[in-house]
Amino acid sequence: DQQVKQNSPSLSVQEGRISILNCDYTNSMFDYFLWYKKYPAEGPTFLISISSIKDKNEDGRFTVFLNKSAKHLSLHIVPSQPGDSAVYFCAASVSRGNEKLTFGTGTRLTIIP
Amino acid sequence: EADIYQTPRYLVIGTGKKITLECSQTMGHDKMYWYQQDPGMELHLIHYSYGVNSTEKGDLSSESTVSRIRTEHFPLTLESARPSHTSQYLCASSDSDSYGYTFGSGTRLTVV
Numbered sequence: 001d002q003q004v005k006q007n008s009p010s011l012s013v014q015e016g017r018i019s020i021l022n023c024d025y026t027n028s029m030f031d032y033f034l035w036y037k038k039y040p041a042e043g044p045t046f047l048i049s050i051s052s053i054k055d056k057n058e059d060g061r062f063t064v065f066l067n068k069s070a071k072h073l074s075l076h077i078v079p080s081q082p083g084d085s086a087v088y089f090c091a092a093s094v095s096r097g098n099e100k101l102t103f104g105t106g107t108r109l110t111i112i113p
Numbered sequence: 114e115a116d117i118y119q120t121p122r123y124l125v126i127g128t129g130k131k132i133t134l135e136c137s138q139t140m141g142h143d144k145m146y147w148y149q150q151d152p153g154m155e156l157h158l159i160h161y162s163y164g165v166n167s168t169e170k171g172d173l174s175s176e177s178t179v180s181r182i183r184t185e186h187f188p189l190t191l192e193s194a195r196p197s198h199t200s201q202y203l204c205a206s207s208d209s210d211s212y213g214y215t216f217g218s219g220t221r222l223t224v225v
Contacts, residue, residue, distance in 0.1 A: 002155070009153065034213040041122075043203050043216030044156075089156065091213065100146070100171070101214060103156040 003027045004092050006104035014112050019077040021107050023090030026071065030092040034101070035064060035075045038087045047088075048075070051096065077109075085111045116140045119204050119217035126194055126224055134189045134220045136204035145187040146214065148203040149173060156203065162187055194224045 005024045013019045021035075031052045036044035050057040050064045050073070057064050063076045077084055090104040117138040126132055138145065143164045148156040148171075158171030162181040176198070177191050187206075191198055201221050205214035 004155070036213070036216075041219070041221070043119075043205075043218045044214075045216070046213045049212050096212070100158055100161060102158075102172075103148075105153070105155040 002105075003030075004090055004102050004104040006088075006090055006107050008107050009105070010108040010110070012110045012112055013080050015082060016079045019075075019080045019084065019109055019111070021075040021077075021088050021090075021109065023073050023075075023104055024071060025073075025092050027092070027094075027102075028071070029094045030102075032093050032096040033064070033066060033073050034091045034093075035062075036089040036091060036103075038089060038106070044089055049096075080109075080111045082111050082113055085109060117204060117206055117215050117217040119202075119220050121220060122218060123221050124223070126222070128193075128195055128224055130194050132191050132194055132222070134202055134204075134222070136187045136189070136217055137185050138187075138206040138215070138217075139185065140206060140208075140215065141184065142206035142208045142211070142215070143184065144207045145181065146205045146207075147171070147177075147179060147187070147189050148205065149175065150201045150203060160189065194222075196224045198222060199224050 034049040035047040038044040066073045087106045089106045091101040120135045145162045147160040150156045157173035159175040160179040203219045204217040207214045
């Protein structure tokens with residue numbers, strides 16, 4: 001049973017436009033959510049996180065939105081840049097720093113110059 | 114600059130061989146993890162450790178074993194490699210103050 005789902009395996013966005021990546025989860029115990037970015041042949045790198053006590057967290061061009069009632073989170077990248085082309089993984093845990101992370105299957109984002 | 118190191122980056126090995134994938138971190142993190150990822154699939158947790166002499170199996174059953182004799186070192190061993198073990202293996206670490214994990218660059222294992 002997949003507890004974290006990313007239903008779009010791929011997404012193409014024009015450079016300069018907004019990229020929106022979506023993630024749904026089923027476990028209501030999840031309390032902390034993260035986004036990771038992964039280039040080929042490299043390990044994932046941490047991008048941004050959000051705790052369930054907030055509904056939005058912003059860091060430069062990256063904003064994560066959390067809708068707890070819908071069990072849905074999204075990552076917005078604006079403006080999108082060619083270097084943003086990568087696979088993005090959504091992850092969740094029951095608390096920050098204390099539990100194992102459960103990952104989604106990833107969304108491959110391609111930024112078109 | 115990477116604070117968690119995995120070696121080798123790539124490994125092609127014959128069926129039946131014993132292999133050890135190395136993972137070391139310099140951040141003093143007490144928690145360490147091994148994930149397995151096939152192309153286009155999610156990362157599956159196969160082993161984790163919350164400290165020295167502590168190891169647990171993850172959500173995905175794996176024939177590999179791990180050890181944690183030192184805080185900084187968390188090697189993964191396959192006693193007899195099979196083609197079904199072909200995958201990417203990612204090591205990670207964290208502590209209670211971490212924003213998620215710090216991942217290594219991974220080992221891409223191919224068993225022929």
